[in-house]
Amino acid sequence: MSDTFKPGTDDVQILQREQCFSGFYRLERLQLRHRLFSGEMGAQIERELFVRHDAVCVLPYDPRRDEVVLIEQFRTGALDKADNPWLIELVAGLIDKDEQPEEVARREAMEEAGLELGALWPVCRYFPSPGGSNEQVHLYVGRCDSEGAEGIFGLPEEGEDIKVHVWSVERALAAVRDGKIDNAASIIALQWLALNRDEVRGAWS
Incomplete structure (x- = not known):
């Protein structure tokens, strides 16, 4: 693991963003990759995101x-x-x-x-x-x-x-x-x- 790697938003790649539901709240499905602590980019992963007001x-x-x-x-x-x-x-x-x-x-x-x-x-x-x-x-x-x-x-x-x-x-x-x-x-x-x-x-x- 690299001691110099400090992750940030630039280390995330959004490959696809899909809206699954939209009502009072919203549900999105994201295909993304993010940099690993080793410094390499990780494999593509899928995550669902519950989107709501702060x-x-x-x-x-x-x-x-x-x-x-x-x-x-x-x-x-x-x-x-x-x-x-x-x-x-x-x-x-x-x-x-x-x-x-x-x-x-x-x-x-x-x-x-x-x-x-x-x-x-x-x-x-x-x-x-x-x-x-x-x-x-x-x-x-x-x-x-x-x-x-x-x-x-x-x-x-x-x-x-x-x-x-x-x-x-x-x-x-x-x-x-x-x-x-x-x-x-x-x-x-x-x-x-x-x-x-x-x-x-x-x-x-």
């Missing part, structure tokens, strides 16, 4: 009360693999073409939880499943006032039925530890908050 997830956090606002909703993807397909999650939404991630965070916080967010703290951007999807997630912690945050929200025309929960940070972290919160964005955001809580509270107090 997403924004935000954890509303009240630094004064040390509470987070989480939402609960039914998720089809958990139907066959979870005891309960109603998941505890972050506020989240997909990015439309002309939107900035921060705009999506604020819009979704109002639509899904009735919350007006203050400052947004960028946590990270990550690929939740890069082996088969091109989706990238923009993750934030958003300052909020959690007092009185409750109710059922969501857009009925989009089939949304969302329940708001206000939890102490300690309760939320315990839910991560016990496996009651089992989706990636929520786990990452809450673990990040656990590591950076003092800094965030200091900046937002």
Whole structure:
């Protein structure tokens, strides 16, 4: 293996790209080759790619009360693999073409939880499943006032039925530890908050 080889996009050859399905999401089939760590080009391989909009997830956090606002909703993807397909999650939404991630965070916080967010703290951007999807997630912690945050929200025309929960940070972290919160964005955001809580509270107090 060559120690000097540093792979990049120029080391991938797309030989054919076929659209297999197009709806709210899109499925493509790619024939491609990529350079190996030996420095040689590899053999042709076939991969299917789930193409979807990038997403924004935000954890509303009240630094004064040390509470987070989480939402609960039914998720089809958990139907066959979870005891309960109603998941505890972050506020989240997909990015439309002309939107900035921060705009999506604020819009979704109002639509899904009735919350007006203050400052947004960028946590990270990550690929939740890069082996088969091109989706990238923009993750934030958003300052909020959690007092009185409750109710059922969501857009009925989009089939949304969302329940708001206000939890102490300690309760939320315990839910991560016990496996009651089992989706990636929520786990990452809450673990990040656990590591950076003092800094965030200091900046937002």
